[in-house]
Amino acid sequence: MTQAATTDPTAVPGPLQRPPTDWVKIAIDLAIYAGVIGSLAVLLIPVAWTISTSFKPLDQVFDYPPQFVPRDVTFENYRAMFDPVLGRMFFNSFAVGIISAGVSTIVGAMTGYAIARFRFSGNDAVMLFFMATLAFPIPMIMITTYIMFANFGLLNTYWAMILGHVVITLPVTVWLLRNFFDQLPGEVEEAALIDGAGPWYTLFRIVLPMAKPAVSSAAIFVFVTSWNELLFGLTFVSDTELRPLPAGIIMIFLQEFEGQWSEMMALAVIVSIPVLLIFVFFQNAFLRGVTAGAVKG
Amino acid sequence: MQIAIRKQPGFYAGLVLPGVLIVSSLILYPLINGVYTSFTNTSPLFPDTRFVALDNYQFLVTESGFWESVGNTVLIVGVSIFGATSIAYLLALALNTGLRGAKFLRTAVFQIWVVPWIVIAILWAWLFSENYGLVNYIAIWLGFYDEPFKWLFHPQGSQWAVIMGYSWRSIPFLMVIILAALQGVPNDVNESAMIDGASFVQRQRLIVLPLIRNILVVAMLLQSVRLLQEITLVFVLTKGGPVNATMVLSLFTYKLAFEDWEFGLAAAAAILWLIMIMLLAVAMMKFVLRPTT
Numbered sequence: 001m002t003q004a005a006t007t008d009p010t011a012v013p014g015p016l017q018r019p020p021t022d023w024v025k026i027a028i029d030l031a032i033y034a035g036v037i038g039s040l041a042v043l044l045i046p047v048a049w050t051i052s053t054s055f056k057p058l059d060q061v062f063d064y065p066p067q068f069v070p071r072d073v074t075f076e077n078y079r080a081m082f083d084p085v086l087g088r089m090f091f092n093s094f095a096v097g098i099i100s101a102g103v104s105t106i107v108g109a110m111t112g113y114a115i116a117r118f119r120f121s122g123n124d125a126v127m128l129f130f131m132a133t134l135a136f137p138i139p140m141i142m143i144t145t146y147i148m149f150a151n152f153g154l155l156n157t158y159w160a161m162i163l164g165h166v167v168i169t170l171p172v173t174v175w176l177l178r179n180f181f182d183q184l185p186g187e188v189e190e191a192a193l194i195d196g197a198g199p200w201y202t203l204f205r206i207v208l209p210m211a212k213p214a215v216s217s218a219a220i221f222v223f224v225t226s227w228n229e230l231l232f233g234l235t236f237v238s239d240t241e242l243r244p245l246p247a248g249i250i251m252i253f254l255q256e257f258e259g260q261w262s263e264m265m266a267l268a269v270i271v272s273i274p275v276l277l278i279f280v281f282f283q284n285a286f287l288r289g290v291t292a293g294a295v296k297g
Numbered sequence: 298m299q300i301a302i303r304k305q306p307g308f309y310a311g312l313v314l315p316g317v318l319i320v321s322s323l324i325l326y327p328l329i330n331g332v333y334t335s336f337t338n339t340s341p342l343f344p345d346t347r348f349v350a351l352d353n354y355q356f357l358v359t360e361s362g363f364w365e366s367v368g369n370t371v372l373i374v375g376v377s378i379f380g381a382t383s384i385a386y387l388l389a390l391a392l393n394t395g396l397r398g399a400k401f402l403r404t405a406v407f408q409i410w411v412v413p414w415i416v417i418a419i420l421w422a423w424l425f426s427e428n429y430g431l432v433n434y435i436a437i438w439l440g441f442y443d444e445p446f447k448w449l450f451h452p453q454g455s456q457w458a459v460i461m462g463y464s465w466r467s468i469p470f471l472m473v474i475i476l477a478a479l480q481g482v483p484n485d486v487n488e489s490a491m492i493d494g495a496s497f498v499q500r501q502r503l504i505v506l507p508l509i510r511n512i513l514v515v516a517m518l519l520q521s522v523r524l525l526q527e528i529t530l531v532f533v534l535t536k537g538g539p540v541n542a543t544m545v546l547s548l549f550t551y552k553l554a555f556e557d558w559e560f561g562l563a564a565a566a567a568i569l570w571l572i573m574i575m576l577l578a579v580a581m582m583k584f585v586l587r588p589t590t
Contacts, residue, residue: 029396036391039384040405043468047409049431050420062429065438111316118309133324135522135574139550140567143334143560144327147341167323174316199308228413230529235555246415250533254419261423268416279411283404290410291474 054078054265061262077266086267088241089248094274096158096233096244097226100165101219107166108173108218109211113203115174116181127178130171138231141167149236156239164232169225173218176292180214181207213285220282221289224275245271335565342558353565362541363566366549367573373456373545374524377463378517384464385471390501392472393479403476410469417462418533425449425458452542455535459543462530467520474516478509507587514585518578525574546570 048068053061054077056070063071115123145164149155154163184207192202208215226244233247243251249267257264279286335353339346357363388406392399412420424431425448433445448454482505490500506513528547531537537544537552550570554563 029394032391032394032396036388036396036402039388040402043406043409043465045431046420046424046465047412049424050416053423064429064434066429066431066434107315107319110312114309114312114316132575132578133320134519135525135571135578136324136328137547137550137567137570138526138528139547139554139563140331140571141324141327142551143554143564143567144330145323146555147560148322150341163319163323166319170316170319199305200311203312224411228415228529230415230532231551246413246529249415249419254533261426261429264419264423268419272412272416275411275413276408279408287407287473290470291477 050265050268053262054269056262058260058262077262078270080263081266081270085240085248085252089243089245092158092233092242092248093227093244096161096165097223099158100162100169100226101222103162104166104169104173104222105177105215105218108170109177109208109215110203111170112174112177112179113181113207115178117186127175130174133171134168138168142231142235146236156237156242158242160236161226161229161232161244164236165222165226165229168229169222172221172289172292176218176221176289177211177214179292180211184210213288216282216285217288217292220278220286221292224278224286224289227275331564331567334560335568337561339560339564340558341560349561353562354569357562357565357569361562362544362549363569365541366544366546369456369541369543370525370545370547373460373463373543374521377460377467377524378521380460381464381467381520382471382475382513382517385468386475388468388472389475389479392476403473406472407469409465412466414466414527414529415533417466418530421458421462421530421534422449449535450539452540455539455543459531459535462534463524463527467524470520471516474512475509478512479505482508511586514581518581521577522574525570 052068052070055073055075056067057072057074057076060067060071115126142164145160145167146155149160149163154160188210189202189207192206193199197206228246229244230246230250233244234250237243237247240248240252249271253264253267257267336348336350337346338349338352392403396402425433427433427445427447427450430445430448432448436442436446437444446454448458486504486508487500490504495503525545526547528545528551531543531545531548532551535543537548546566550563550566553559553566557563
């Protein structure tokens with residue numbers, strides 16, 4: 001079950017080592033601490049360096065030896081980010097991400113509910129197929145969808161990106177929600193149906209509210225994936241006004257910022273903040289989405 | 298609970314309709330059409346589409362840089378996955394010893410997973426920059442070499458820069474999965490082995506690894522598939538260069554399709570890529586996964 005990934009690691013007691021004397025135990029504990037904190041420090045150097053550089057004036061960025069704590073802290077690099085073009089990209093990324101999350105989660109919930117509640121022999125094959133589609137080369141999917149969207153006049157609209165992001169996330173949302181519905185006892189629904197509630201009402205007003213953990217995991221997963229996704233925004237949209245962050249940053253900011261490392265790092269920080277906040281506030285839901293498929297649900 | 302389809306045919310049809318529409322038009326049709334396109338010279342640049350049989354495949358396997366990008370992909374993704382898994386395994390073992398603050402440390406590591414790829418690309422360019430990059434500074438300070446190394450302008454150097462990016466981004470995911478798996482390993486098995494005198498390495502190899510093997514393999518496979526689809530880092534950092542050293546399959550196929558507008562060739566490359574993943578997945582399921590009892 002995906003829950004296992006989110007349980008407290010400290011909850012399972014019992015050290016792997018059973019040392020003969022106390023001081024050996026203390027030494028081992030200290031060594032483990034030192035090892036973990038040491039590797040953690042190495043792993044987090046890139047993050048620390050980004051934040052540090054983003055607060056430096058440009059002329060101190062190239063200090064040698066490098067300074068992790070800025071000599072002079074400046075907010076100038078962040079001030080330079082108040083830019084209408086960048087603001088527009090943020091808006092586009094939010095719009096595409098939120099709509100993709102809504103569409104992918106609702107469609108995933110309906111499909112997952114159908115698979116969980118109407119059993120038929122091909123159920124497992126359908127789920128396996130869904131997971132296998134994650135491996136379909138995205139450029140292959142884009143070739144045909146590009147031609148389709150061109151024919152339907154969808155190129156250069158939000159919908160071209162939204163549909164792309166829904167396609168690459170739908171397998172995971174179906175997987176998450178189906179697993180949740182599988183474990184949800186059906187009594188409440190039966191009672192609602194017997195009381196004369198329609199099946200649609202039961203699904204949207206009774207079942208989905210109970211599925212809030214799975215729904216939030218799915219929506220967060222889609223939003224974060226969409227926030228990250230480069231190709232659809234790069235290829236299916238040509239209008240600068242419509243570009244989301246990754247594509248827009250590549251097309252506009254990378255040349256403009258050539259060598260301006262402190263401003264680039266400020267950009268890196270503010271692009272990460274929305275997803276970082278989601279992670280901080282919805283950690284468990286976030287982890288469930290990320291581990292879907294690997295830890296059996 | 299089971300709902301009889303016969304009783305609620307309209308409801309059932311309504312439930313599956315959007316999913317079926319999306320899957321059939323935007324996943325299945327592109328797959329079938331991709332196979333078909335791979336046998337044609339389709340390109341948005343000219344209207345005249347012809348059936349060219351196996352010409353695209355023949356060109357790919359003989360004259361293009363296809364095999365080179367397959368090799369790069371195997372090297373970059375393979376080294377990243379095995380490197381990241383090893384580090385993640387050690388971290389997970391340490392966090393699973395009942396360490397105080399383990400949950401906090403896990404969260405600290407996991408925030409790496411949240412960093413968007415575009416940010417990693419910008420950040421890697423800064424870290425690996427020749428004269429002022431932190432990587433060169435630290436490596437020189439540690440005495441690995443004396444002169445600033447042009448990481449991103451050297452074939453192997455750029456491959457390693459990409460490998461470090463891929464590994465860095467993969468460690469948190471693998472660590473969380475492995476940690477969850479380790480928590481499912483019964484403690485008494487481990488402890489009785491310890492009393493019997495099994496060393497740390499023996500216990501990992503003979504007891505822990507076999508127990509978490511299936512989860513580990515699935516996690517590695519999932520992460521490999523993600524890294525195969527990943528394109529932002531190479532697109533921004535190295536553009537596949539220098540001399541195609543970081544030209545991985547995703548970038549190779551994408552460039553064929555949307556820079557050269559050779560849809561036929563790109564479809565053929567994508568189909569070969571898909572076949573290779575399928576073979577890998579089948580082989581892993583057959584030879585590595587153990588049936589759970």
